Structures are given as C-alpha cells and as structure tokens.
Amino acid sequence: MINLQPYQNPTYFVLLAVALLPLAIGLLYGKRFKVYEMIVSFAFLLLTFGGVKLNEGLALLGYVIFETLLVCGYHAYRKKQNSGYVFVLAVVLAIAPLLIFKLTPFVTGKPSILGFLGISYLTFKVVGTVMETRDGMIKELKWYHVLHFLLFFPTISSGPIDRYRRFRKDYEKVPSREKYLELLGKGVWNIFLGFFYKFILAYAFGTLILPVVSKYALGHGGISWWLVAYMYVYAMDLFFDFAGYSLFAVGISYIMGVETPVNFNKPFISKNIKEFWNRWHMSLSFWFRDYIYMRFVFFIMKNKLMKNRVHIASVGYLLLFLIMGFWHGLTWYYIVYGLYHACAIILCDAWLRFKKKHKDKLPHNKFTECLAIFVTFNVVCFSFLIFSGFLDTLFFAK
Amino acid sequence: MKDTVLGILEDLTGSDEVSKDLDVNLFETGLLDSMATVQLLLELQAQCGIDVPVSEFERSEWDTPNKIIAKVESMQ
Numbered sequence: 481m482i483n484l485q486p487y488q489n490p491t492y493f494v495l496l497a498v499a500l501l502p503l504a505i506g507l508l509y510g511k512r513f514k515v516y517e518m519i520v521s522f523a524f525l526l527l528t529f530g531g532v533k534l535n536e537g538l539a540l541l542g543y544v545i546f547e548t549l550l551v552c553g554y555h556a557y558r559k560k561q562n563s564g565y566v567f568v569l570a571v572v573l574a575i576a577p578l579l580i581f582k583l584t585p586f587v588t589g590k591p592s593i594l595g596f597l598g599i600s601y602l603t604f605k606v607v608g609t610v611m612e613t614r615d616g617m618i619k620e621l622k623w624y625h626v627l628h629f630l631l632f633f634p635t636i637s638s639g640p641i642d643r644y645r646r647f648r649k650d651y652e653k654v655p656s657r658e659k660y661l662e663l664l665g666k667g668v669w670n671i672f673l674g675f676f677y678k679f680i681l682a683y684a685f686g687t688l689i690l691p692v693v694s695k696y697a698l699g700h701g702g703i704s705w706w707l708v709a710y711m712y713v714y715a716m717d718l719f720f721d722f723a724g725y726s727l728f729a730v731g732i733s734y735i736m737g738v739e740t741p742v743n744f745n746k747p748f749i750s751k752n753i754k755e756f757w758n759r760w761h762m763s764l765s766f767w768f769r770d771y772i773y774m775r776f777v778f779f780i781m782k783n784k785l786m787k788n789r790v791h792i793a794s795v796g797y798l799l800l801f802l803i804m805g806f807w808h809g810l811t812w813y814y815i816v817y818g819l820y821h822a823c824a825i826i827l828c829d830a831w832l833r834f835k836k837k838h839k840d841k842l843p844h845n846k847f848t849e850c851l852a853i854f855v856t857f858n859v860v861c862f863s864f865l866i867f868s869g870f871l872d873t874l875f876f877a878k
Numbered sequence: 879m880k881d882t883v884l885g886i887l888e889d890l891t892g893s894d895e896v897s898k899d900l901d902v903n904l905f906e907t908g909l910l911d912s913m914a915t916v917q918l919l920l921e922l923q924a925q926c927g928i929d930v931p932v933s934e935f936e937r938s939e940w941d942t943p944n945k946i947i948a949k950v951e952s953m954q
Contacts, residue, residue: 615934770933770935774915778919781920789917
C-alpha cells in the first residue's frame with residue numbers, strides 16, 4: 481500500500497483537493513457532510529499511518545484509545561468529585577505515553593515502538609483538555625468528540641495545537657455562506673503562500689544553501705564568519721519550513737470550515753523577546769503560557785508560597801522554558817536553548833520595568849524601534865543556532 | 879463594581895490610563911501581561927467574590943477595561 485507523509489509531495493495535495501471539494505461545496509450550501517468527512521479523514525490517516533508506517537498507525541490507535549478513555553474517565557469523575565491528587569494523576573497518565581516514548585531510547589538503546597508522528601502534539605491537546613475539565617469549563621464531553629478532536633487529520637502531525645472547546649464550537653455550527661467564502665479564500669491563499677514558503681524559500685535556504693555554509697563552517701572549524709552565515713540561513717530555513725507547514729494545516733482546516741489557530745504572525749518584526757513569543761509558534765507558546773506559566777503563578781500566589789512578583793515570574797519562566805526544552809528532546813542543546821530563552825525573557829521583563837519607570841528620560845523613535853527589532857532578531861537567531869545542534873557537531877563531534 | 883474593577887486595574891498597571899480610556903487594549907499596549915492577569919483574577923476573587931478559573935480567561939474577551947467590567951457584571 482502507498483504511504484504519503486502530510487504535505488510533502490504533489491500527489492498528497494492533489495488527493496486533498498479532490499477529497500475536499502465535496503466538503504467545500506457542502507459547506508457553501510450550509511451543510512456539513514459529517515459521514516463523508518469521517519471517511520476522508522480515515523483515508524488520509526491511513527495514507528500517513530498505513531503501509532510501511534503501519535507500526536506507527538497501531539501505536540496511534542492504541543494511544544488515542546488510551547487517552548480518550550482517560551479523558552472521559554476523568555470527566556466522569558470530575559462531575560462528582562474534585563480532588564487535586566486525581567487531577568495530578570490524570571495529567572501524569574496523559575503524558576506517560578510521551579514520556580515512555582522519549583525515555584525508552586536512553587534506557588534500552590533502541591527507539592520505542594510506542595511512537596508515532598505527532599505524539600507530542602496530541603499530548604498537548606489531551607493535557608489541555610484534562611486541565612479545562614478540572615476547571616469545570618468543559619461541561620459536555622463525548623468519547624467520539626474527543627476522538628474526533630485528537631484525530632483531526634490536517635493538524636495531526638505537527639499542530640497547530642487546537643483546544644477542545646474552541647474546536648467543538650467551530651464544528652457544531654456551519655459558517656454562513658459569506659463567512660465560508662472568506663474562509664475558503666483565506667484557506668487557498670494560505671496553501672499557496674505555504675507552497676512559496678516551504679517548497680521555494682525553505683528549499684533554497686535548507687537544501688541548497690545550508691549544506692554549503694555547513695561544509696565551510698566545519699572546514700574552518702571553531703568560530704568563523706561561516707558559522708555566522710550558518711546561523712542566519714538555519715533560522716530562515718527553520719522559519720519558512722515550519723511556517724509553510726503551518727500554513728498548509730491552517731489552510732486545509734479553513735477549507736473544512738474549522739478555524740484552527742495560526743502559528744506565526746511575522747515573528748521577525750518583534751521588538752523584544754516577549755513579543756517574539758507572542759508571534760512565534762503561537763499555538764505552542766500560548767499553550768505553555770496558559771497551561772503551565774499562568775497556572776504555576778496562580779498556584780504560587782493563591783497559596784502565598786512566594787511573595788516577590790519578579791521572583792515568581794522568573795521561576796515561572798524557567799519552568800516553562802525548561803519543560804519546552806525537554807519536550808524538544810533530551811539533548812544538551814535543546815535544554816540550553818530553553819534556559820537561554822528563559823534568561824532572555826527575564827532580562828526583557830527587567831528592561832520593561834526599567835523603561836516604565838524612566839519613561840520620560842528614554843528616547844523613543846523610529847531608530848530605537850529598528851534597533852530593538854535588530855537586537856531581538858539576532859538574539860533569536862543565536863538561540864536557533866543553539867537549537868540546531870550545529871554547535872554540538874562543530875565543537876564536540878569526533 | 880465598575881470602580882472596584884478600575885481600581886484593581888490601576889493598581890496592577892500602575893497607571894491611570896485604564897480609567898481614562900475604557901477601550902484601551904490592555905495586552906497590545908503591554909499594560910497587562912500574564913503575571914498581572916493572574917493577579918487580576920485573584921483580586922477579582924478577593925474583592926468581587928467571583929471565581930474565574932485560568933481556563934476561562936480567553937484573552938480576546940478580556941482585553942479592554944470595558945470588556946472586563948462587562949464580564950465581571952455578567953458573572954455576579
């Protein structure tokens with residue numbers, strides 16, 4: 481059987497266009513063909529997780545059954561009682577498959593059979609749903625809705641990370657014709673912009689230029705202008721590749737009448753690192769903000785465990801970015817990347833406080849704004865150089 | 879109630895801008911951040927007796943003083 485990874489080649493896109501056409505016509509006439517959509521979803525999941533990837537498909541199947549049972553079980557429990565221990569247990573169980581998958585190679589030296597493409601992203605969705613259930617925000621929860629939410633195929637491999645209540649709200653209603661035409665237009669635009677990003681720009685930066693600068697940087701060894709070039713080229717490749725993918729996922733969702741949240745909003749025009757995280761991989765950073773940082777701060781303040789606001793914020797940032805680092809993978813450069821961003825944002829907060837206090841004395845004009853963008857851009861590009869693991873190859877590879 | 883909410887916002891933002899312009903976008907202008915948001919939720923609980931879980935906080939629904947006042951009034 482053939483196997484097609486999402487958004488990788490023309491065949492996938494042609495199949496998508498053909499399969500989605502009836503759905504789009506239905507939505508134009510105010511109808512959601514739910515059964516047809518289910519068949520399409522199943523077919524595309526089978527394309528990605530069948531054939532040579534059948535082992536991943538089976539892992540996915542086991543995973544979603546386990547997580548759906550967990551979410552429904554916790555929801556049923558939460559209707560009657562609300563113990564903090566049970567909540568913590570539910571969260572631990574929700575992330576257990578991901579933890580086992582990530583830790584297995586370190587223990588056994590072999591990759592885990594539990595893994596499949598997208599496991600980390602699905603885990604975010606599950607944990608978010610458990611947390612909102614704990615808050616009593618999810619009143620109605622059906623097992624097939626959870627399954628549908630988790631298996632929504634346009635975003636299954638790498639997000640954007642949607643939220644259960646938001647997804648349900650979109651899906652339960654059919655957009656008006658006017659609204660849907662707008663969505664359709666935006667969806668098609670996103671997909672074509674995605675082609676430009678992923679298959680032209682990311683291809684140029686990542687496939688054509690990066691190997692060349694990489695070769696020269698390694699040939700030179702140590703710190704060189706080639707290394708600086710590598711940093712910028714890698715940053716561009718990373719952005720256009722992932723932003724391109726995200727545009728596809730969002731565009732396809734729009735065509736299906738679902739307004740999946742966007743992932744990127746011109747990240748490189750940010751004036752500080754805090755703004756950067758509101759523009760870069762947004763569904764991930766908002767997830768961390770809402771489910772880790774804000775909850776942590778809320779918990780600490782409510783129980784009066786720490787007094788100083790600045791200290792609470794700093795510890796919160798360290799927690800957030802360390803978890804993000806570990807989530808990316810258990811290598812030193814991902815963890816350093818996390819620490820680096822935590823430090824950057826703590827410094828940024830200190831600077832913003834200083835700026836607020838000395839508002840009248842500090843100049844503010846077009847030049848300082850450009851300078852801020854320039855500095856932020858370079859701080860970010862350097863973080864991606866750490867993230868790329870190239871420094872590891874450069875300095876530590878034998 | 880309006881005054882209580884504005885009082886809390888003034889304390890948190892350290893400016894009276896929030897009382898001058900009730901439609902100012904608190905997040906875009908940087909007047910509120912996540913930290914101040916959590917404090918806002920805790921203050922609303924303490925001073926107005928309304929319980930807002932963090933999950934309920936959808937930024938776009940709470941991003942101006944007017945919207946916050948309306949939310950608080952609807953939750954009482």
